[in-house]
Amino acid sequence: xxxxTRRQVLSSLAVGAAAMTLAPHVRGQDAxxxxxxxxxxxxxxxxxxxxxxxxxxxxxxxVALVSGHPDKAKQLADKYGIDSANIYNYExxxxxxxxxxxxxxxxxxxxxxxxxxxxxxxNAGKHVMCEKPMAINVEECQQMIDACKKNNxxxxxxxxxxxxxxxxxxxxxxxxxxxxxxxxxxxxxxxNISPHEWRTDKKLSGGGPxxxxxxxxxxxxxxxxxxxxxxxxxxxxxxxxDPRFKNTDASMAFTLKFPGGTLAxxxxxxxxxxxxxxxxxxxQAYGRxxxxxxxxxxxxxxxDRGKPSMLDLPNINQFAAEMDAFADCVNNNKPSATPGEExxxxxxxxxxxxxxxxxxxxxxx
Amino acid sequence: xxxxTRRQVLSSLAVGAAAMTLAPHVRGQDAxxxxxxxxxxxxxxxxxxxxxxxxxxxxxxxVALVSGHPDKAKQLADKYGIDSANIYNYExxxxxxxxxxxxxxxxxxxxxxxxxxxxxxxNAGKHVMCEKPMAINVEECQQMIDACKKNNxxxxxxxxxxxxxxxxxxxxxxxxxxxxxxxxxxxxxxxNISPHEWRTDKKLSGGGPxxxxxxxxxxxxxxxxxxxxxxxxxxxxxxxxDPRFKNTDASMAFTLKFPGGTLAxxxxxxxxxxxxxxxxxxxQAYGRxxxxxxxxxxxxxxxDRGKPSMLDLPNINQFAAEMDAFADCVNNNKPSATPGEExxxxxxxxxxxxxxxxxxxxxxx
Numbered sequence: 001x002x003x004x005t006r007r008q009v010l011s012s013l014a015v016g017a018a019a020m021t022l023a024p025h026v027r028g029q030d031a032x033x034x035x036x037x038x039x040x041x042x043x044x045x046x047x048x049x050x051x052x053x054x055x056x057x058x059x060x061x062x063v064a065l066v067s068g069h070p071d072k073a074k075q076l077a078d079k080y081g082i083d084s085a086n087i088y089n090y091e092x093x094x095x096x097x098x099x100x101x102x103x104x105x106x107x108x109x110x111x112x113x114x115x116x117x118x119x120x121x122x123n124a125g126k127h128v129m130c131e132k133p134m135a136i137n138v139e140e141c142q143q144m145i146d147a148c149k150k151n152n153x154x155x156x157x158x159x160x161x162x163x164x165x166x167x168x169x170x171x172x173x174x175x176x177x178x179x180x181x182x183x184x185x186x187x188x189x190x191x192n193i194s195p196h197e198w199r200t201d202k203k204l205s206g207g208g209p210x211x212x213x214x215x216x217x218x219x220x221x222x223x224x225x226x227x228x229x230x231x232x233x234x235x236x237x238x239x240x241x242d243p244r245f246k247n248t249d250a251s252m253a254f255t256l257k258f259p260g261g262t263l264a265x266x267x268x269x270x271x272x273x274x275x276x277x278x279x280x281x282x283x284q285a286y287g288r289x290x291x292x293x294x295x296x297x298x299x300x301x302x303x304d305r306g307k308p309s310m311l312d313l314p315n316i317n318q319f320a321a322e323m324d325a326f327a328d329c330v331n332n333n334k335p336s337a338t339p340g341e342e343x344x345x346x347x348x349x350x351x352x353x354x355x356x357x358x359x360x361x362x363x364x365x
Numbered sequence: 366x367x368x369x370t371r372r373q374v375l376s377s378l379a380v381g382a383a384a385m386t387l388a389p390h391v392r393g394q395d396a397x398x399x400x401x402x403x404x405x406x407x408x409x410x411x412x413x414x415x416x417x418x419x420x421x422x423x424x425x426x427x428v429a430l431v432s433g434h435p436d437k438a439k440q441l442a443d444k445y446g447i448d449s450a451n452i453y454n455y456e457x458x459x460x461x462x463x464x465x466x467x468x469x470x471x472x473x474x475x476x477x478x479x480x481x482x483x484x485x486x487x488n489a490g491k492h493v494m495c496e497k498p499m500a501i502n503v504e505e506c507q508q509m510i511d512a513c514k515k516n517n518x519x520x521x522x523x524x525x526x527x528x529x530x531x532x533x534x535x536x537x538x539x540x541x542x543x544x545x546x547x548x549x550x551x552x553x554x555x556x557n558i559s560p561h562e563w564r565t566d567k568k569l570s571g572g573g574p575x576x577x578x579x580x581x582x583x584x585x586x587x588x589x590x591x592x593x594x595x596x597x598x599x600x601x602x603x604x605x606x607d608p609r610f611k612n613t614d615a616s617m618a619f620t621l622k623f624p625g626g627t628l629a630x631x632x633x634x635x636x637x638x639x640x641x642x643x644x645x646x647x648x649q650a651y652g653r654x655x656x657x658x659x660x661x662x663x664x665x666x667x668x669d670r671g672k673p674s675m676l677d678l679p680n681i682n683q684f685a686a687e688m689d690a691f692a693d694c695v696n697n698n699k700p701s702a703t704p705g706e707e708x709x710x711x712x713x714x715x716x717x718x719x720x721x722x723x724x725x726x727x728x729x730x
Contacts, residue, residue: 183616183637186553186630192648233598235622235727251548253620253628257600263618265551265630272548272646274671281637283557303638360727362600 036063134343136206180283187217190269214268401428499708501571545648552582555634579633
């Protein structure tokens, strides 16, 4: 598998954007093979979102589960018609290489385990989808890319919004030029986190809200501009008296500067009322996506040279869309719109954001 | 006149906030003297907003004009029933000290002239209102405060949103505690500036969009938190090929960190589709003011622990409200909610923001 360049990825994304506004699923899917997915990690997201969505896919089906909780796995296997012989735990996971039903392994573990299980899955001869953040540092991302490349397996990161009609329309408007150049991105994502979550345990999460919700703000700035930032600033806040934040920050505010003249201001928090929205301005248009990063309920307000309208785009099953898109890539040996390189690019910026926050300096990329 | 402390100013603002939700104008105004206002500078703002609004005031009336264009001044004097003997130019302006009809001088000149005309007005024995930014550096702000103090005259900066019901309600929610502590402020203000404006001539403006529209974002963060930032970051963008931006930047993105745990991300631009909005999150509430910095059309979306509602607060004449509030201060020797110290506080931060942008460092206040 040849690794796509950033330009190729953007190009495939732009093509995807045009196609997605016609229909949320991939073309020619009736003639394609339905791929077997193994879900690794059966928490809220793996079970509640991915497993729930697989029956809605055109090109994917659930065939295996990997979990440390055999009872839970058995219950879910029964619910989704999965052969209980296809339940693995973390010790015997590598035996999945002998399971011809499994084409794709989807890794939905705590961030610090993404690299290990992606690499083990690739070494077992499986294509891999991995949740974001791809890993907890740049080196791990590169190892994951290398492992998939060595095994000639495809790798995609679970950036579901690259397959979501409202976000794709925003990209089209921001990059298309018909409203002039992109000038500003303003993105905000946060919520009040519960106590004792692995996401606030730095060993498992790799960092604070940036790794989990702030990455969406960074993504928005990157996919709207279609560029990589050149300079970043960041400030964090860590309360002294809140037991939720023993080894991560609670909030981060950051700015990104892009070579084409776009500035982005982003904020993320684990300690505020819920928010999931962004807006952007080109020279001649304003777009705002309320619930822009959410699983559904996204609305799109566009002001075209001051004139407002609500765009009426569908809210689709984003998980089904991203998994079907990956299956299409595997079946037809096409590059993913969200390959490992996309995850690596985010981690590069995120590490610089932590450096900026810690050093008190504007950091050049 | 004793200068109010920051705490007193905030306290008067908070009291004002409660009162303003009952009625937009000051109390007991029927019994008060109607003060004579001289408008210095008859541009779009001085003529189009302030002069137009004075007839709507309960405690103020237009009595004099100061302009370098005698024909324009005569025309406006006739329109607003001002004695043409009360038209001054910039040379004979100091003669205004002999004019007993003039109680208040309102300075609406380019930023770099604010200090000179405020000081001359105070030395002429007049109370002074001055548009924001108060001046183009901290030293000038202090000189203006000192001149008014020396002459025992009151000084207020034209921060109209401190007298605006939606913004006052936002302050009440952000600081009141009933929704928990304030965590985030996200503010954005910008538009596409016309060529050849004094606002992009640094000698007159003192800087780029921060001085003109970004100051609203800074204000929002300061009046919502009720605190002064401790650390700031900033990045600017200056296009090489746009003749509008010969000696100022076109856009700035900045972050502010406050001692109580609030982070603010702000953006301002002279090169984007128009925007004037902010939102904020406490622990338990989300508030968004669309058109939040505008002269009218402000809407307020509140989410109370997730439950959304539109607050139905009036859009008042903000200019009439701020001038009546100042007249009330003069008549009753009360401190202004927006004294010179408020303008000085903004300039202190703005100078640090330019320092942060230029040095590439997070700057401590």
